[in-house]
Amino acid sequence: MSGAVSETKRGWRLTGLEALLGLTAVVVIGQRWLVDSFTSPALQTGATIFVSIFVQALPFLVLGVLLSAAIAAFVPPTLLARALPRNRSAAVPVAGACGILLPGCECASVPVAGSLMARGVAPAAALTFLLSAPAINPIVLVSTFVAFPGQPQMVLARLVASFATAVIMGWLWLRFGRPEWLRMPSRTHLQGSTSWHTFRLTATHDFVHAGGFLVIGALAAAVFNVAMPPQWIDAMSANPLLAILAMATLAVLLSICSEADAFVASSFTSFSLTARLAFLVVGPMVDLKLISMQTGVFGRAFAVRFAPTTFVVAVVLSILVGGWLLT
Amino acid sequence: MSRELQGGILMLVGIVTLRVSWGTTYLNYVKEGMRPWLLLSGAVLLVLGLLAVIDAVRGRGDEDDPQDSEGESEGEPGDGHVHAHGGPRTAWLLLLPVFTLFVVAPPALGAYSASRDVTNSVAAPQLLPPLPPGDPVPMYLSDYVTRAVWEKGVSLEGRTVTVTGFVLPTQQGWQLARLQILCCAADAFTSKAQPTNLPAGFARPPADTWVTVTGHWVPGGGTESGTAIPLLEVESIVEIEQPVNPYD
CATH class of the missing domain: 2.40.50 (OB fold (Dihydrolipoamide Acetyltransferase, E2P))
Structure with a gap:
């Protein structure tokens, strides 16, 4: 696969597609050998968990991508800029609340936040939106509701803790942020010739972005599930504070799309609800793929300050809200 | 990653999703209620992918293709995406579940x-x-x-x-x-x-x-x-x- 990747990098247009066809042919021809070598129960179990997470998350991802593409194509961005209050401190919670209305996973919200800034929305408000949109939009809340049957308080806790984290981060940026840390992004390449064209370009773009990272998350979760001795997980989950930090760190490492993370969180049944809440609050705001995307869109000076601060604020808010709503 | 390649990957994900949920294989992985959503997502991905490939085959002169040089023009101020604009290399990873499902279709969890x-x-x-x-x-x-x-x-x-x-x-x-x-x-x-x-x-x-x-x-x-x-x-x-x- 790595050979194919480097080929697409320097090759001309069709090389990538040819690599894809070649790879498919190799897999089809090698099918017998692959099936025969696929007998270890640990490997089978890991593979089942891997594809299960992927299959379960897929419809949510498709729905999110279609909605975010529809918004990118059919809602004029100036409308959003005009809707915000002039006062910047007041604009922050309003932008955070707008996150509820604009569904999409974190991979889509990074460029949206960038284009909001480019259209004159105050950076603090755009950053609050960046954090809140993937964490508290309806698709994420519905999937959280589905993933935690009989525990609707989890949905409320996630909404409250995520919203509070996003707003606090916006206000922190107003108070301490410096314009030179930010680099202004552009997203012109997704402007199609018609709205429908823009819709398709955005949907395809957002799907391959989010989908690739979903695969990483599902794979990591499957490896974690199979390779980690059950006692080891229990040992981490026994200490309440350690459990919360472990789940928050795991959220950063797994980098799961926010539309699917509730299903993964609910599978860590030995952890307290507060620890799993930390996973759900941190995940959509700070994870490896977000840090790299933020570095790309807003610059490194921004990412090295923004990501760790968000992590700390999110963990603290999870502990507070978890203690309030989940005990 | 070029747009027709993205389209090809989308088509493959769509096809494998349709295949898994058309029969009963999906029951090894998710609950029965997911079936209509899986069928719908599979169809949507297949169509989106197909349209992207058709775009690329029909006309490559319109505005949707200056992306290929994007990776090399990274030094430009104000536009330093980490990934090439057309799509990130991580998109290749989507082939992993596709091939896993096509080739081995992992069995339901059991005694292990x-x-x-x-x-x-x-x-x-x-x-x-x-x-x-x-x-x-x-x-x-x-x-x-x-x-x-x-x-x-x-x-x-x-x-x-x-x-x-x-x-x-x-x-x-x-x-x-x-x-x-x-x-x-x-x-x-x-x-x-x-x-x-x-x-x-x-x-x-x-x-x-x-x-x-x-x-x-x-x-x-x-x-x-x-x-x-x-x-x-x-x-x-x-x-x-x-x-x-x-x-x-």
């Missing part, structure tokens, strides 16, 4: 997962309605565990039941086990019962053999504990094929 689950858990122990009249009563293994462990066997006394599960080898012999999923196989719970009074000369079937057991509850397996394993006195036992939906 159950053996790692030290608890005998039911998702939410709750009061179940009285058993319907008539013996034997078919029931899920998880319901049997709930009735035997969390209701102390009250509703099972004097009744004959039929439960289905797979063989989970243990140090002393074997247990009847079945997994229950809430959303997908990543959150599987294990239900277990200990068969007793097996027919003379009955040899333990290999792990993951599916059996249907007709029998009745006897006390002694423990109650009201997440690790209690209720007993099931066997009257008859038959080997069966794996049920279409392998989970409770």
Whole structure:
């Protein structure tokens, strides 16, 4: 696969597609050998968990991508800029609340936040939106509701803790942020010739972005599930504070799309609800793929300050809200 | 990554999603209710991918293709995406679940997962309605565990039941086990019962053999504990094929 990747990098247009066809042919021809070598129960179990997470998350991802593409194509961005209050401190919670209305996973919200800034929305408000949109939009809340049957308080806790984290981060940026840390992004390449064209370009773009990272998350979760001795997980989950930090760190490492993370969180049944809440609050705001995307869109000076601060604020808010709503 | 390549990957994901949810394979991974959504997502991805490929084949001169040089023009101020604009290299990873599903279609979770689950858990122990009249009563293994462990066997006394599960080898012999999923196989719970009074000369079937057991509850397996394993006195036992939906 790595050979194919480097080929697409320097090759001309069709090389990538040819690599894809070649790879498919190799897999089809090698099918017998692959099936025969696929007998270890640990490997089978890991593979089942891997594809299960992927299959379960897929419809949510498709729905999110279609909605975010529809918004990118059919809602004029100036409308959003005009809707915000002039006062910047007041604009922050309003932008955070707008996150509820604009569904999409974190991979889509990074460029949206960038284009909001480019259209004159105050950076603090755009950053609050960046954090809140993937964490508290309806698709994420519905999937959280589905993933935690009989525990609707989890949905409320996630909404409250995520919203509070996003707003606090916006206000922190107003108070301490410096314009030179930010680099202004552009997203012109997704402007199609018609709205429908823009819709398709955005949907395809957002799907391959989010989908690739979903695969990483599902794979990591499957490896974690199979390779980690059950006692080891229990040992981490026994200490309440350690459990919360472990789940928050795991959220950063797994980098799961926010539309699917509730299903993964609910599978860590030995952890307290507060620890799993930390996973759900941190995940959509700070994870490896977000840090790299933020570095790309807003610059490194921004990412090295923004990501760790968000992590700390999110963990603290999870502990507070978890203690309030989940005990 | 170019747009027609993205389209090709989208098509493959769409096709494999349709294939898995067209038949019954998807039941190894998710719950039955997901099926319409999987079919719909598969169709949407297939169409989006197809349109992207058609775009690329028909006209490559329009505005949707200056992306290929994007990777090299990274030094431009104000436009330093880490990934090339057309799509990130991580998109290749989408082929991993596609090929896994196409080629090996991993089986439903079984004895290996159950053996790692030290608890005998039911998702939410709750009061179940009285058993319907008539013996034997078919029931899920998880319901049997709930009735035997969390209701102390009250509703099972004097009744004959039929439960289905797979063989989970243990140090002393074997247990009847079945997994229950809430959303997908990543959150599987294990239900277990200990068969007793097996027919003379009955040899333990290999792990993951599916059996249907007709029998009745006897006390002694423990109650009201997440690790209690209720007993099931066997009257008859038959080997069966794996049920279409392998989970409770």
